[in-house]
Amino acid sequence: MDVTSTSVLLVDDDPMVRNGLRMVLRADPGIVVTGEAGNGRQAIDQTRELRPDVVLMDLQMPVMDGVAATRELRRLPDPPAVLVLTTFHLDTYIVDALAAGAAGYLLKDIPPTEIARAVQLAAAGESVFSATVTQRLVQRVANPAADPATRAARDALASLTEREREVAEAVAAGKSNATIASEMFMSEATVKTHVSRILTKTKSQNRVQVALAVYRSRA
Template structure:
């Protein structure tokens, strides 16, 4: 396996779904499936043993569900990036999975090429959402009950420079580092530096949390 290969662990309680995902990922020479699990508990064990770069995680499974497995994996050193791939798009599933540490959330109706692309992006430290999921996140944080979180998000983002704020908003829009670099006439290295500073200043663990902060702050402005 060369250094550019991304290893993937497939987690779904339906063998047919796992077979389909294996075939999709096999079409990308830079991706390799190193293992499969039928429930969250098995996924955690295999992830610790195989140390994949990315775990493609279903949510509703026996023994331990995808949120619980994601939360447990997130506590480990050198934790793999978790990309949720599910049929469930309810707000509670989305927010629970992201709060547990998932780096991306896709619905199973996305094109196969989008799955492979998403695996590559989360492996590179970026965040990925289905378009409908982004819309639900915006609706969720616009709820009046989210006002205290919105105020806290606005204070966190106030610590950023104008340029860092622009990068944070681009991250929230789901843009990759390469896209941000091209649109803002910066090198990718500079974008990565900005993202690193944003994470530190806002106390965020990853790009997903930065995106949520931006959505919350926007809702605070009404």
Template sequence: MEVTRVLIVDDDAMVRTGLRMVLSADPTIQVVGEATNGQEALDLTRNDPVDVVMMDLQMPVMDGVTATRQLRRRPDPPAVLILTTFHLDHYVLEALAGGALGYLLKETAPQEIARAVHMAAAGDSVFSAQVTERLVSHISSRESDPQTHEARRRLARLTERELEVAEGIAAGSSNASIAADMFMSEATVKTHVSRILSKTAAENRVQVALLVYQARRTS
């Protein structure tokens, strides 16, 4: 039985204890350590690799955004799941742009937390399309925003079909759902997704979704 190794990073001891209890109930998940800030997370994973890091955002010494960026620059980096208490928080956007595979609200149901860990370990994105779209809109809706123009420029590299797939990703659809909606095989969708990631220089599906939402901004 393959076990997913998890590091919990949060400066709140109660949050760490609660997450450890939730994850330890799943025999295929092993919590291998806890850290109280981003620097500790970097130190703990330097010589003892893990599969998934569950990362709080606002912590002393080093915040979760900075730690996420540094972790994702490493060779064979772990997947990072952001833990947040807020639906609308610009730190979440920064962490997603920095390579996090997704985010969880701290009040997420236990079974969903374990499911999200398994999804992240498999390389799948974990995010709520509705919350992410509201988050982007909350941060800025200005037509002159440089990020809006940059997002549109990167998406302009896509073919019409690839753009339709990107819209499906932004809606939170799986490859299977996109394939059914667009009357194509999953293999074809996977090919489109690979080309989208390459053409837009996005690291994962969440970053593709962010580009789509940023490109939609209007004055």
């Protein structure tokens, strides 16, 4: 495998879906599908063996579902980015998956080319959402009655410096490090330092959870 390639593990209990995803991703010369799994338990075993950069994860599967598997994967040393790809867009699925540490949440009706792009973005540490998911997520976390974590999010955001808060807001808006650096007249290295501090102060695993904290703090 080319050292510059992004390695992907496909996780879905439907072999036909995995076959379709494999064909889509193989069309991108920068992506290599290194393995497949039919349930969450297999996904964990395969990840330990193959060490993929990204795990493309379904949610409803036998033996172990995608949320439980995501939670376990994110606990591994040097964990992969987990990108959920599913047909389910209920609030509970979305929030549970992101709380478990998923780097993004996509619906299976997105164009095939967007799947490859999302994989590359997730591997680079970015966050990716389907438009429908973004709308539901904002509606969910904007309602304090629906989300008891609002006060904790406000406390976490209050611990940030003014500059860190600006970067956190940009992360929540889905902006990349390069874009943030350009707009705020900083180097990408400085942006990465700010993001690292934000992750620590908000006790977030990734940029998605930073975004959740920002949205909750606005409620």
